[in-house]
Amino acid sequence: MFSGFIFDVEGTLVDCVPQTLKSLQEAIERYGPPVPYNTLQLYSGLDGDQTLQLVVPDAAEAVRKDILAMQGKIYREKYLNDVHSFEGIRDVFQSLVRQGGRIALATDCKGPELKHYLSLLDVDEFITAKACGDDVEHGKPDPRLIGLALRKLGLTGSRAVMVGDTPYDAEAALEAGASAAGVLTGGFSSEALLEAGCFAVQEELRALLPSLVTANPRPNP
Missing domain, CATH: 3.40.50.1000 (HAD superfamily/HAD-like)
Known part of the structure:
Protein backbone atom coordinates (compact mmCIF):
# COMPACT_ATOMS: atom_id res chain seq x y z
CA MET A 1 0.00 0.00 0.00
CA CYS A 16 -17.01 22.30 -10.20
CA VAL A 17 -15.55 21.68 -13.66
CA PRO A 18 -18.59 22.92 -15.66
CA GLN A 19 -18.75 26.09 -13.59
CA THR A 20 -15.02 26.69 -13.95
CA LEU A 21 -15.14 26.28 -17.73
CA LYS A 22 -18.25 28.44 -18.11
CA SER A 23 -16.65 31.26 -16.13
CA LEU A 24 -13.53 31.04 -18.29
CA GLN A 25 -15.66 31.04 -21.43
CA GLU A 26 -17.48 34.17 -20.26
CA ALA A 27 -14.23 35.91 -19.38
CA ILE A 28 -12.71 35.17 -22.79
CA GLU A 29 -15.80 36.58 -24.54
CA ARG A 30 -15.29 39.92 -22.76
CA TYR A 31 -11.91 40.32 -24.42
CA GLY A 32 -12.36 38.75 -27.85
CA PRO A 33 -13.99 36.06 -29.98
CA PRO A 34 -15.77 33.25 -28.10
CA VAL A 35 -14.18 29.85 -27.60
CA PRO A 36 -16.40 26.72 -27.69
CA TYR A 37 -16.99 24.98 -24.37
CA ASN A 38 -15.83 21.65 -25.85
CA THR A 39 -12.50 23.24 -26.75
CA LEU A 40 -12.01 24.50 -23.21
CA GLN A 41 -12.89 21.05 -21.86
CA LEU A 42 -9.80 19.65 -23.63
CA TYR A 43 -7.62 21.82 -21.40
CA SER A 44 -9.54 21.55 -18.14
CA GLY A 45 -7.00 21.23 -15.34
CA LEU A 46 -4.15 22.70 -17.38
CA ASP A 47 -2.31 25.75 -16.06
CA GLY A 48 -4.53 28.76 -16.84
CA ASP A 49 -1.98 30.77 -18.77
CA GLN A 50 -0.99 27.75 -20.84
CA THR A 51 -4.65 27.16 -21.63
CA LEU A 52 -5.09 30.71 -22.89
CA GLN A 53 -1.95 30.47 -25.00
CA LEU A 54 -3.58 27.52 -26.75
CA VAL A 55 -7.16 28.78 -27.13
CA VAL A 56 -6.48 32.50 -27.71
CA PRO A 57 -2.97 32.41 -29.18
CA ASP A 58 -3.05 36.05 -30.28
CA ALA A 59 -3.68 37.36 -26.76
CA ALA A 60 -0.73 39.20 -25.22
CA GLU A 61 0.51 38.25 -21.77
CA ALA A 62 -1.19 41.26 -20.17
CA VAL A 63 -4.50 40.33 -21.78
CA ARG A 64 -4.16 36.74 -20.58
CA LYS A 65 -3.62 37.98 -17.04
CA ASP A 66 -6.72 40.16 -17.32
CA ILE A 67 -8.78 37.23 -18.63
CA LEU A 68 -7.71 35.01 -15.75
CA ALA A 69 -8.46 37.73 -13.21
CA MET A 70 -11.89 38.22 -14.77
CA GLN A 71 -12.51 34.47 -14.80
CA GLY A 72 -11.81 34.31 -11.08
CA LYS A 73 -14.14 37.22 -10.40
CA ILE A 74 -16.97 35.70 -12.46
CA TYR A 75 -16.49 32.31 -10.83
CA ARG A 76 -16.55 33.65 -7.29
CA GLU A 77 -19.53 35.92 -7.86
CA LYS A 78 -21.66 33.68 -10.08
CA TYR A 79 -20.72 30.03 -9.60
CA LEU A 80 -18.75 29.30 -6.43
CA ASN A 81 -21.72 29.04 -4.08
CA ASP A 82 -23.44 26.51 -6.37
CA VAL A 83 -20.70 23.87 -6.43
Missing part, protein backbone atom coordinates in the same frame (compact mmCIF):
# COMPACT_ATOMS: atom_id res chain seq x y z
CA PHE A 2 1.12 3.55 -0.65
CA SER A 3 2.16 5.68 2.31
CA GLY A 4 1.00 8.96 0.77
CA PHE A 5 -2.16 9.87 -1.11
CA ILE A 6 -2.14 13.21 -2.90
CA PHE A 7 -5.47 14.49 -4.18
CA ASP A 8 -6.40 17.10 -6.71
CA VAL A 9 -9.45 19.10 -5.55
CA GLU A 10 -11.37 20.66 -8.44
CA GLY A 11 -13.07 17.95 -10.47
CA THR A 12 -11.75 15.19 -8.19
CA LEU A 13 -13.18 16.04 -4.77
CA VAL A 14 -15.46 18.95 -5.72
CA ASP A 15 -17.90 18.95 -8.64
CA HIS A 84 -20.75 20.83 -4.17
CA SER A 85 -18.44 18.03 -3.09
CA PHE A 86 -18.74 14.54 -4.52
CA GLU A 87 -20.29 11.90 -2.31
CA GLY A 88 -18.18 9.63 -0.15
CA ILE A 89 -15.03 11.76 0.07
CA ARG A 90 -14.94 11.77 3.86
CA ASP A 91 -15.39 7.98 3.97
CA VAL A 92 -12.51 7.45 1.52
CA PHE A 93 -10.18 9.75 3.45
CA GLN A 94 -11.09 8.14 6.74
CA SER A 95 -10.44 4.67 5.33
CA LEU A 96 -7.00 5.60 3.99
CA VAL A 97 -5.92 7.24 7.25
CA ARG A 98 -7.15 4.30 9.33
CA GLN A 99 -4.92 2.05 7.25
CA GLY A 100 -1.87 4.19 7.91
CA GLY A 101 -1.93 6.49 4.91
CA ARG A 102 -1.13 10.19 4.93
CA ILE A 103 -3.15 12.57 2.79
CA ALA A 104 -2.18 15.78 1.01
CA LEU A 105 -4.06 18.09 -1.30
CA ALA A 106 -2.30 19.41 -4.41
CA THR A 107 -4.45 21.93 -6.24
CA ASP A 108 -3.96 24.94 -8.47
CA CYS A 109 -6.84 26.74 -6.73
CA LYS A 110 -6.23 29.17 -3.90
CA GLY A 111 -7.73 31.84 -1.67
CA PRO A 112 -11.50 31.97 -1.19
CA GLU A 113 -12.12 29.09 -3.58
CA LEU A 114 -9.93 26.66 -1.63
CA LYS A 115 -11.38 27.83 1.68
CA HIS A 116 -14.90 27.21 0.38
CA TYR A 117 -14.01 23.78 -0.98
CA LEU A 118 -12.52 22.74 2.35
CA SER A 119 -15.71 23.80 4.11
CA LEU A 120 -17.72 21.61 1.73
CA LEU A 121 -15.45 18.60 2.14
CA ASP A 122 -15.24 18.58 5.96
CA VAL A 123 -12.05 16.47 5.92
CA ASP A 124 -9.52 18.74 7.61
CA GLU A 125 -8.84 16.19 10.36
CA PHE A 126 -7.56 13.69 7.78
CA ILE A 127 -5.28 16.04 5.83
CA THR A 128 -1.59 16.16 6.70
CA ALA A 129 -0.47 18.70 4.10
CA LYS A 130 -1.72 21.13 1.47
CA ALA A 131 0.02 22.51 -1.61
CA CYS A 132 -2.00 25.07 -3.55
CA GLY A 133 -1.87 27.82 -6.11
CA ASP A 134 -0.61 30.27 -3.49
CA ASP A 135 2.57 28.18 -3.13
CA VAL A 136 3.76 27.82 -6.72
CA GLU A 137 3.88 29.96 -9.84
CA HIS A 138 2.98 27.29 -12.38
CA GLY A 139 0.04 24.89 -12.39
CA LYS A 140 -0.11 21.32 -13.63
CA PRO A 141 1.33 19.56 -15.57
CA ASP A 142 4.32 21.30 -13.98
CA PRO A 143 5.42 18.81 -11.29
CA ARG A 144 6.46 21.33 -8.65
CA LEU A 145 3.07 21.36 -6.95
CA ILE A 146 3.24 17.59 -6.48
CA GLY A 147 6.85 17.85 -5.37
CA LEU A 148 5.86 20.35 -2.70
CA ALA A 149 3.10 18.04 -1.44
CA LEU A 150 5.60 15.18 -1.25
CA ARG A 151 8.05 17.28 0.75
CA LYS A 152 5.33 18.32 3.16
CA LEU A 153 4.38 14.67 3.60
CA GLY A 154 8.02 13.74 4.10
CA LEU A 155 7.84 11.09 1.38
CA THR A 156 9.61 10.20 -1.82
CA GLY A 157 7.50 9.98 -4.95
CA SER A 158 7.86 6.21 -5.06
CA ARG A 159 5.79 5.93 -1.87
CA ALA A 160 2.90 8.10 -3.05
CA VAL A 161 0.07 8.23 -5.56
CA MET A 162 -1.59 11.28 -7.05
CA VAL A 163 -5.34 11.04 -7.67
CA GLY A 164 -6.81 13.44 -10.20
CA ASP A 165 -9.40 13.89 -12.90
CA THR A 166 -7.25 15.13 -15.79
CA PRO A 167 -4.27 13.93 -17.83
CA TYR A 168 -2.36 16.93 -16.49
CA ASP A 169 -2.65 15.60 -12.93
CA ALA A 170 -1.18 12.29 -14.06
CA GLU A 171 1.62 13.93 -16.03
CA ALA A 172 2.58 16.10 -13.05
CA ALA A 173 2.56 13.10 -10.73
CA LEU A 174 4.76 10.95 -12.94
CA GLU A 175 7.20 13.80 -13.51
CA ALA A 176 7.47 14.20 -9.72
CA GLY A 177 8.22 10.49 -9.37
CA ALA A 178 4.83 9.47 -7.95
CA SER A 179 2.22 7.07 -9.30
CA ALA A 180 -1.04 8.34 -10.78
CA ALA A 181 -4.66 7.20 -10.62
CA GLY A 182 -7.71 8.85 -12.13
CA VAL A 183 -11.43 9.46 -11.83
CA LEU A 184 -13.84 10.30 -14.62
CA THR A 185 -15.55 13.16 -12.79
CA GLY A 186 -13.66 15.85 -14.71
CA GLY A 187 -14.93 15.11 -18.20
CA PHE A 188 -11.97 13.19 -19.60
CA SER A 189 -12.25 9.67 -20.94
CA SER A 190 -10.76 6.60 -19.33
CA GLU A 191 -8.52 6.20 -22.38
CA ALA A 192 -7.12 9.73 -21.98
CA LEU A 193 -6.28 9.16 -18.32
CA LEU A 194 -4.72 5.76 -18.96
CA GLU A 195 -2.63 7.14 -21.82
CA ALA A 196 -1.40 9.90 -19.50
CA GLY A 197 -0.05 7.25 -17.14
CA CYS A 198 -2.78 6.38 -14.63
CA PHE A 199 -2.45 2.80 -13.38
CA ALA A 200 -6.16 2.72 -12.47
CA VAL A 201 -9.23 4.71 -13.50
CA GLN A 202 -12.75 4.57 -12.07
CA GLU A 203 -16.00 6.52 -12.37
CA GLU A 204 -15.53 8.22 -9.00
CA LEU A 205 -13.35 8.17 -5.92
CA ARG A 206 -15.24 5.56 -3.89
CA ALA A 207 -14.89 3.06 -6.72
CA LEU A 208 -11.18 3.84 -6.95
CA LEU A 209 -10.48 3.16 -3.26
CA PRO A 210 -9.80 -0.62 -3.61
CA SER A 211 -7.17 0.06 -6.28
CA LEU A 212 -5.48 2.67 -4.10
CA VAL A 213 -5.29 0.31 -1.16
CA THR A 214 -4.07 -2.79 -3.00
CA ALA A 215 -1.66 -1.21 -5.50
CA ASN A 216 2.07 -1.62 -5.02
CA PRO A 217 4.18 1.57 -4.77
CA ARG A 218 6.59 2.26 -7.59
CA PRO A 219 10.08 0.77 -7.15
CA ASN A 220 12.79 3.23 -6.29
CA PRO A 221 14.67 4.39 -9.40
Whole structure:
Protein backbone atom coordinates (compact mmCIF):
# COMPACT_ATOMS: atom_id res chain seq x y z
CA MET A 1 0.00 0.00 0.00
CA PHE A 2 1.12 3.55 -0.65
CA SER A 3 2.16 5.68 2.31
CA GLY A 4 1.00 8.96 0.77
CA PHE A 5 -2.16 9.87 -1.11
CA ILE A 6 -2.14 13.21 -2.90
CA PHE A 7 -5.47 14.49 -4.18
CA ASP A 8 -6.40 17.10 -6.71
CA VAL A 9 -9.45 19.10 -5.55
CA GLU A 10 -11.37 20.66 -8.44
CA GLY A 11 -13.07 17.95 -10.47
CA THR A 12 -11.75 15.19 -8.19
CA LEU A 13 -13.18 16.04 -4.77
CA VAL A 14 -15.46 18.95 -5.72
CA ASP A 15 -17.90 18.95 -8.64
CA CYS A 16 -17.01 22.30 -10.20
CA VAL A 17 -15.55 21.68 -13.66
CA PRO A 18 -18.59 22.92 -15.66
CA GLN A 19 -18.75 26.09 -13.59
CA THR A 20 -15.02 26.69 -13.95
CA LEU A 21 -15.14 26.28 -17.73
CA LYS A 22 -18.25 28.44 -18.11
CA SER A 23 -16.65 31.26 -16.13
CA LEU A 24 -13.53 31.04 -18.29
CA GLN A 25 -15.66 31.04 -21.43
CA GLU A 26 -17.48 34.17 -20.26
CA ALA A 27 -14.23 35.91 -19.38
CA ILE A 28 -12.71 35.17 -22.79
CA GLU A 29 -15.80 36.58 -24.54
CA ARG A 30 -15.29 39.92 -22.76
CA TYR A 31 -11.91 40.32 -24.42
CA GLY A 32 -12.36 38.75 -27.85
CA PRO A 33 -13.99 36.06 -29.98
CA PRO A 34 -15.77 33.25 -28.10
CA VAL A 35 -14.18 29.85 -27.60
CA PRO A 36 -16.40 26.72 -27.69
CA TYR A 37 -16.99 24.98 -24.37
CA ASN A 38 -15.83 21.65 -25.85
CA THR A 39 -12.50 23.24 -26.75
CA LEU A 40 -12.01 24.50 -23.21
CA GLN A 41 -12.89 21.05 -21.86
CA LEU A 42 -9.80 19.65 -23.63
CA TYR A 43 -7.62 21.82 -21.40
CA SER A 44 -9.54 21.55 -18.14
CA GLY A 45 -7.00 21.23 -15.34
CA LEU A 46 -4.15 22.70 -17.38
CA ASP A 47 -2.31 25.75 -16.06
CA GLY A 48 -4.53 28.76 -16.84
CA ASP A 49 -1.98 30.77 -18.77
CA GLN A 50 -0.99 27.75 -20.84
CA THR A 51 -4.65 27.16 -21.63
CA LEU A 52 -5.09 30.71 -22.89
CA GLN A 53 -1.95 30.47 -25.00
CA LEU A 54 -3.58 27.52 -26.75
CA VAL A 55 -7.16 28.78 -27.13
CA VAL A 56 -6.48 32.50 -27.71
CA PRO A 57 -2.97 32.41 -29.18
CA ASP A 58 -3.05 36.05 -30.28
CA ALA A 59 -3.68 37.36 -26.76
CA ALA A 60 -0.73 39.20 -25.22
CA GLU A 61 0.51 38.25 -21.77
CA ALA A 62 -1.19 41.26 -20.17
CA VAL A 63 -4.50 40.33 -21.78
CA ARG A 64 -4.16 36.74 -20.58
CA LYS A 65 -3.62 37.98 -17.04
CA ASP A 66 -6.72 40.16 -17.32
CA ILE A 67 -8.78 37.23 -18.63
CA LEU A 68 -7.71 35.01 -15.75
CA ALA A 69 -8.46 37.73 -13.21
CA MET A 70 -11.89 38.22 -14.77
CA GLN A 71 -12.51 34.47 -14.80
CA GLY A 72 -11.81 34.31 -11.08
CA LYS A 73 -14.14 37.22 -10.40
CA ILE A 74 -16.97 35.70 -12.46
CA TYR A 75 -16.49 32.31 -10.83
CA ARG A 76 -16.55 33.65 -7.29
CA GLU A 77 -19.53 35.92 -7.86
CA LYS A 78 -21.66 33.68 -10.08
CA TYR A 79 -20.72 30.03 -9.60
CA LEU A 80 -18.75 29.30 -6.43
CA ASN A 81 -21.72 29.04 -4.08
CA ASP A 82 -23.44 26.51 -6.37
CA VAL A 83 -20.70 23.87 -6.43
CA HIS A 84 -20.75 20.83 -4.17
CA SER A 85 -18.44 18.03 -3.09
CA PHE A 86 -18.74 14.54 -4.52
CA GLU A 87 -20.29 11.90 -2.31
CA GLY A 88 -18.18 9.63 -0.15
CA ILE A 89 -15.03 11.76 0.07
CA ARG A 90 -14.94 11.77 3.86
CA ASP A 91 -15.39 7.98 3.97
CA VAL A 92 -12.51 7.45 1.52
CA PHE A 93 -10.18 9.75 3.45
CA GLN A 94 -11.09 8.14 6.74
CA SER A 95 -10.44 4.67 5.33
CA LEU A 96 -7.00 5.60 3.99
CA VAL A 97 -5.92 7.24 7.25
CA ARG A 98 -7.15 4.30 9.33
CA GLN A 99 -4.92 2.05 7.25
CA GLY A 100 -1.87 4.19 7.91
CA GLY A 101 -1.93 6.49 4.91
CA ARG A 102 -1.13 10.19 4.93
CA ILE A 103 -3.15 12.57 2.79
CA ALA A 104 -2.18 15.78 1.01
CA LEU A 105 -4.06 18.09 -1.30
CA ALA A 106 -2.30 19.41 -4.41
CA THR A 107 -4.45 21.93 -6.24
CA ASP A 108 -3.96 24.94 -8.47
CA CYS A 109 -6.84 26.74 -6.73
CA LYS A 110 -6.23 29.17 -3.90
CA GLY A 111 -7.73 31.84 -1.67
CA PRO A 112 -11.50 31.97 -1.19
CA GLU A 113 -12.12 29.09 -3.58
CA LEU A 114 -9.93 26.66 -1.63
CA LYS A 115 -11.38 27.83 1.68
CA HIS A 116 -14.90 27.21 0.38
CA TYR A 117 -14.01 23.78 -0.98
CA LEU A 118 -12.52 22.74 2.35
CA SER A 119 -15.71 23.80 4.11
CA LEU A 120 -17.72 21.61 1.73
CA LEU A 121 -15.45 18.60 2.14
CA ASP A 122 -15.24 18.58 5.96
CA VAL A 123 -12.05 16.47 5.92
CA ASP A 124 -9.52 18.74 7.61
CA GLU A 125 -8.84 16.19 10.36
CA PHE A 126 -7.56 13.69 7.78
CA ILE A 127 -5.28 16.04 5.83
CA THR A 128 -1.59 16.16 6.70
CA ALA A 129 -0.47 18.70 4.10
CA LYS A 130 -1.72 21.13 1.47
CA ALA A 131 0.02 22.51 -1.61
CA CYS A 132 -2.00 25.07 -3.55
CA GLY A 133 -1.87 27.82 -6.11
CA ASP A 134 -0.61 30.27 -3.49
CA ASP A 135 2.57 28.18 -3.13
CA VAL A 136 3.76 27.82 -6.72
CA GLU A 137 3.88 29.96 -9.84
CA HIS A 138 2.98 27.29 -12.38
CA GLY A 139 0.04 24.89 -12.39
CA LYS A 140 -0.11 21.32 -13.63
CA PRO A 141 1.33 19.56 -15.57
CA ASP A 142 4.32 21.30 -13.98
CA PRO A 143 5.42 18.81 -11.29
CA ARG A 144 6.46 21.33 -8.65
CA LEU A 145 3.07 21.36 -6.95
CA ILE A 146 3.24 17.59 -6.48
CA GLY A 147 6.85 17.85 -5.37
CA LEU A 148 5.86 20.35 -2.70
CA ALA A 149 3.10 18.04 -1.44
CA LEU A 150 5.60 15.18 -1.25
CA ARG A 151 8.05 17.28 0.75
CA LYS A 152 5.33 18.32 3.16
CA LEU A 153 4.38 14.67 3.60
CA GLY A 154 8.02 13.74 4.10
CA LEU A 155 7.84 11.09 1.38
CA THR A 156 9.61 10.20 -1.82
CA GLY A 157 7.50 9.98 -4.95
CA SER A 158 7.86 6.21 -5.06
CA ARG A 159 5.79 5.93 -1.87
CA ALA A 160 2.90 8.10 -3.05
CA VAL A 161 0.07 8.23 -5.56
CA MET A 162 -1.59 11.28 -7.05
CA VAL A 163 -5.34 11.04 -7.67
CA GLY A 164 -6.81 13.44 -10.20
CA ASP A 165 -9.40 13.89 -12.90
CA THR A 166 -7.25 15.13 -15.79
CA PRO A 167 -4.27 13.93 -17.83
CA TYR A 168 -2.36 16.93 -16.49
CA ASP A 169 -2.65 15.60 -12.93
CA ALA A 170 -1.18 12.29 -14.06
CA GLU A 171 1.62 13.93 -16.03
CA ALA A 172 2.58 16.10 -13.05
CA ALA A 173 2.56 13.10 -10.73
CA LEU A 174 4.76 10.95 -12.94
CA GLU A 175 7.20 13.80 -13.51
CA ALA A 176 7.47 14.20 -9.72
CA GLY A 177 8.22 10.49 -9.37
CA ALA A 178 4.83 9.47 -7.95
CA SER A 179 2.22 7.07 -9.30
CA ALA A 180 -1.04 8.34 -10.78
CA ALA A 181 -4.66 7.20 -10.62
CA GLY A 182 -7.71 8.85 -12.13
CA VAL A 183 -11.43 9.46 -11.83
CA LEU A 184 -13.84 10.30 -14.62
CA THR A 185 -15.55 13.16 -12.79
CA GLY A 186 -13.66 15.85 -14.71
CA GLY A 187 -14.93 15.11 -18.20
CA PHE A 188 -11.97 13.19 -19.60
CA SER A 189 -12.25 9.67 -20.94
CA SER A 190 -10.76 6.60 -19.33
CA GLU A 191 -8.52 6.20 -22.38
CA ALA A 192 -7.12 9.73 -21.98
CA LEU A 193 -6.28 9.16 -18.32
CA LEU A 194 -4.72 5.76 -18.96
CA GLU A 195 -2.63 7.14 -21.82
CA ALA A 196 -1.40 9.90 -19.50
CA GLY A 197 -0.05 7.25 -17.14
CA CYS A 198 -2.78 6.38 -14.63
CA PHE A 199 -2.45 2.80 -13.38
CA ALA A 200 -6.16 2.72 -12.47
CA VAL A 201 -9.23 4.71 -13.50
CA GLN A 202 -12.75 4.57 -12.07
CA GLU A 203 -16.00 6.52 -12.37
CA GLU A 204 -15.53 8.22 -9.00
CA LEU A 205 -13.35 8.17 -5.92
CA ARG A 206 -15.24 5.56 -3.89
CA ALA A 207 -14.89 3.06 -6.72
CA LEU A 208 -11.18 3.84 -6.95
CA LEU A 209 -10.48 3.16 -3.26
CA PRO A 210 -9.80 -0.62 -3.61
CA SER A 211 -7.17 0.06 -6.28
CA LEU A 212 -5.48 2.67 -4.10
CA VAL A 213 -5.29 0.31 -1.16
CA THR A 214 -4.07 -2.79 -3.00
CA ALA A 215 -1.66 -1.21 -5.50
CA ASN A 216 2.07 -1.62 -5.02
CA PRO A 217 4.18 1.57 -4.77
CA ARG A 218 6.59 2.26 -7.59
CA PRO A 219 10.08 0.77 -7.15
CA ASN A 220 12.79 3.23 -6.29
CA PRO A 221 14.67 4.39 -9.40
